Amino acid sequence: MLTMPKAAAPGDETALLSLFEELAVEAGAAIMRHYEAGVAVEEKADASPVTEADREAEAIILAGLARLPVGTPCVSEEAASGGVIPVCGDGGFLLVDPLDGTREFINRRPDFTVNIALVRAGAPVLGVVYAPAQGLLYAGHPGAAFEARCRDGKTLTDRRPIRTETMRQPPRIVASRSHLTPETGAFIARHPGAETVSVGSSLKFCIIARGDADLYPRFGPTMQWDTAAGDAILRAAGGRTLNLDGSPLTYGPKGADGIEAFASSFFVAEGAGSRPD
Numbered sequence: 001m002l003t004m005p006k007a008a009a010p011g012d013e014t015a016l017l018s019l020f021e022e023l024a025v026e027a028g029a030a031i032m033r034h035y036e037a038g039v040a041v042e043e044k045a046d047a048s049p050v051t052e053a054d055r056e057a058e059a060i061i062l063a064g065l066a067r068l069p070v071g072t073p074c075v076s077e078e079a080a081s082g083g084v085i086p087v088c089g090d091g092g093f094l095l096v097d098p099l100d101g102t103r104e105f106i107n108r109r110p111d112f113t114v115n116i117a118l119v120r121a122g123a124p125v126l127g128v129v130y131a132p133a134q135g136l137l138y139a140g141h142p143g144a145a146f147e148a149r150c151r152d153g154k155t156l157t158d159r160r161p162i163r164t165e166t167m168r169q170p171p172r173i174v175a176s177r178s179h180l181t182p183e184t185g186a187f188i189a190r191h192p193g194a195e196t197v198s199v200g201s202s203l204k205f206c207i208i209a210r211g212d213a214d215l216y217p218r219f220g221p222t223m224q225w226d227t228a229a230g231d232a233i234l235r236a237a238g239g240r241t242l243n244l245d246g247s248p249l250t251y252g253p254k255g256a257d258g259i260e261a262f263a264s265s266f267f268v269a270e271g272a273g274s275r276p277d
Ligand SMILES: Nc1ncnc2c1ncn2[C@@H]1O[C@H](COP(=O)(O)O)[C@@H](OP(=O)(O)O)[C@H]1O
Pocket: 048, 077, 097, 099, 100, 101, 102, 103, 175, 176, 177, 178, 179, 199, 200, 201, 202, 221, 222, 223, 226
């Protein structure tokens, strides 16, 4: 059983981040039980896959976050898909994707993650991404990002700071494994000689954050809970995530009704250094 941090009010960033880490590890352990036992795949209304692992992981995270002394609105993938979306005012809100890279999980590839983020004033300021099948956790708060190992599914060890690298030429590009689009192919083609790696889930942000890649072009749909935690870690490590007009990607409900209010526009995430074009 994981112990809870002593205090975790939204203003207490260190305690909040350690709560995110503990809940992500606990959710990851539940996901791994399903990964090892095998799990039935169902289809959501939008035809995307969902499993008992998604639901159990989300229940663990939401129960933990509900113990926060001051209630902060929380938008999480499976609840939102079922129509449960809180009002997100000016005081910040949480974004949770209990199992990002569900297609990788189903196909028994280890690049799937648990994601918990805090958004303030439209920017992702705290984030934890945990890849339980890789035993790797990433965390970030303004000014510092970390990678830690989790070998036993319970305990975090070997915590080390991570930073983005200055953009290499040609750049190293990470792109979606399961959701590539012609526009992504065209972006890659504009960088002759670039080494391209296909990776599922929010790990793409973390690979840039730890300096092992330079660019993540996303010319295909995502939801804000897919990206907020990884984006927070990337920004904390010195990178940025930009809309195609060069402005920072922002978070929070946008214009539409229901779940579509949390759809993201296309973006390019990048490490430190100048943009190649
Ligand atoms: N047509 C679509 N509309 C909205 N989001 C989509 C989508 N196709 C894929 N995604 C999002 O892309 C995520 C996977 O990204 P990647 O391809 O980088 O692994 C999915 O997360 P889930 O696996 O949590 O459902 C899903 O939210």
